Amino acid sequence: MSETLLAVEDLYKAFGALKATDHVTLEVRAGETHAIIGPNGAGKTTLISQLSGTLRPDSGRIRFGGEDITRLSAPARSHKGLARSFQITSIYRDFSALDNVALAVQAHAGHSFRFWRDARGDARLRDPARAILDEVGLGARAGVLAANLAHGEQRQLEVAMVLATRPRLMLLDEPVAGMGVEESQRMVQFLARFKGRQTIVLVEHDMDAVFSLADRISVLVYGRVIATGTPAEIRANPEVRNAYLGEEA
Amino acid sequence: MPRRGRTLTIVALLALLAAVPPLAALAGQPFYLDLFRRVMIFAIAALSLNFILGYGGMVSFGHAAYLGIGAYAVGILAYHGVHDGFAQFALAIGASALVALVIGAISIRTSGLYFIMITLAFTQMLFYLGISLEEYGGDDGMRLAGRSVFAGLLDLRDPMPFYYFVFAILVACLYLVHRLVNSRFGMVLRASKSNEGRTRSIGFSPYPYRLAAFVIAGAMCGVAGALFVNQTAYLTPAFMSWTRSGEIMFMVILGGMSTLIGPVLGAAGLLLLEDLLQGWTEHWQIILGPILVLVVLFAKRGLAGLLPGGGRDE
Numbered sequence: 097m098s099e100t101l102l103a104v105e106d107l108y109k110a111f112g113a114l115k116a117t118d119h120v121t122l123e124v125r126a127g128e129t130h131a132i133i134g135p136n137g138a139g140k141t142t143l144i145s146q147l148s149g150t151l152r153p154d155s156g157r158i159r160f161g162g163e164d165i166t167r168l169s170a171p172a173r174s175h176k177g178l179a180r181s182f183q184i185t186s187i188y189r190d191f192s193a194l195d196n197v198a199l200a201v202q203a204h205a206g207h208s209f210r211f212w213r214d215a216r217g218d219a220r221l222r223d224p225a226r227a228i229l230d231e232v233g234l235g236a237r238a239g240v241l242a243a244n245l246a247h248g249e250q251r252q253l254e255v256a257m258v259l260a261t262r263p264r265l266m267l268l269d270e271p272v273a274g275m276g277v278e279e280s281q282r283m284v285q286f287l288a289r290f291k292g293r294q295t296i297v298l299v300e301h302d303m304d305a306v307f308s309l310a311d312r313i314s315v316l317v318y319g320r321v322i323a324t325g326t327p328a329e330i331r332a333n334p335e336v337r338n339a340y341l342g343e344e345a
Numbered sequence: 346m347p348r349r350g351r352t353l354t355i356v357a358l359l360a361l362l363a364a365v366p367p368l369a370a371l372a373g374q375p376f377y378l379d380l381f382r383r384v385m386i387f388a389i390a391a392l393s394l395n396f397i398l399g400y401g402g403m404v405s406f407g408h409a410a411y412l413g414i415g416a417y418a419v420g421i422l423a424y425h426g427v428h429d430g431f432a433q434f435a436l437a438i439g440a441s442a443l444v445a446l447v448i449g450a451i452s453i454r455t456s457g458l459y460f461i462m463i464t465l466a467f468t469q470m471l472f473y474l475g476i477s478l479e480e481y482g483g484d485d486g487m488r489l490a491g492r493s494v495f496a497g498l499l500d501l502r503d504p505m506p507f508y509y510f511v512f513a514i515l516v517a518c519l520y521l522v523h524r525l526v527n528s529r530f531g532m533v534l535r536a537s538k539s540n541e542g543r544t545r546s547i548g549f550s551p552y553p554y555r556l557a558a559f560v561i562a563g564a565m566c567g568v569a570g571a572l573f574v575n576q577t578a579y580l581t582p583a584f585m586s587w588t589r590s591g592e593i594m595f596m597v598i599l600g601g602m603s604t605l606i607g608p609v610l611g612a613a614g615l616l617l618l619e620d621l622l623q624g625w626t627e628h629w630q631i632i633l634g635p636i637l638v639l640v641v642l643f644a645k646r647g648l649a650g651l652l653p654g655g656g657r658d659e
Binding site for chain 2: 148149150169170171174175179180182186187188189190191195198199200202203204208209210211212213214215216218221257260261
């Protein structure tokens, strides 16, 4: 459990005068679910974007599995085993659920300069995609256009796509955002199934979700990590209560 | 499944096109042979643009460049006494693919309005290059020294074989695009259009796939250009003017983007309507404009959306 999979070292990113990521250092251990919490505007999504490669940090380093990935592009990081879900559901709305997952499988099945064979008839893509849809409970919805899925199903589909890349680390950006109480409880139960099996970095606003899923929590306020610890330690931390939990929980 | 309806629609349309020469002969109106050959040539050009625009999301506003390059490849070889169709078409394909590679390599790094402007700018450069080629007629252009001859097989000076030659190429291009957009390659291309951020984060770099598609489309439009100069027997830099690019793009939108048959319908719709209105009045453009606006407004998926199974691919 103690081996470090992802190490963020002195990461810094500013937008003009705004220090969105202010010398952040944190470690994610293999197998753990590591939550990053913080009030609105704390820089959570900015941090995730730098981890996934969609944003370049101004300075600092990101190591993944011991390798420096700070300069790698998002597709390259995906091939190293980093996979991301977005705060605003990011799926292919004009493709079927099965197509969505099959594309994620395809992205990790060698190059795609294959011009002739029908990709939708290719069992090497469809079979694993179907298995993952079954796994996330969308098996019966495989043929449905992604745009026509319910909001919760779309979020599950996005997680299915993340899983289809067979990641070593899943970056989940507010997976229960925009969900009702019941729907978000179901999502939490769903994510709980991956605990221990997958390494997860979970950015989340919903404290119930965070405290039921996380092994460790880092608290981000104004771009700085003010505390890292187990859920019990975080709950008891006076600085955290003051800066954040006190207002909401 | 709408697929079945779509296949039937395509087959019916192609059967109609195949029946044009005997019908035109029967009616004693050889002019229609000429008109529908023109329709099919532009259908090939529009098909190639739709491949990158409709399926790839690349709004190339300079697609006439490849029409011009294909035409000049044939015209220049013919001027120097080379009438062999194999050599002419090979040069047309090779040259337009090469130019598409250069233009694409630069322009695909940009997106949105910049992409539109860069593709337009490159085409304007080629347009002025055409004007500066005094040897080949400069601004005025020149007569095609002779139509392409495929030794022992085909002579494009005969209107009927020429017609079926264009028809065969159109069918081949339709089949090629159909295979391409449904292949793994095509899925990446379409996924990149649908959601680029998602595509990158599952591990695809869209750039090389887009560039390959851009080159394929350029080569296909180069063939249309080689056919077009055989059709007009004349060649001018106006083949590469930006209004020509706009016309091809309009055919794609009118017919229905991201549908296989849409570009064929768009080319037929625009050119036949033009021809019809020209017969009625010399102010035909005043009528054509509003009709086109109405179609675009009310048939959101273009002409293809009005036909059975002709809507967007699933």
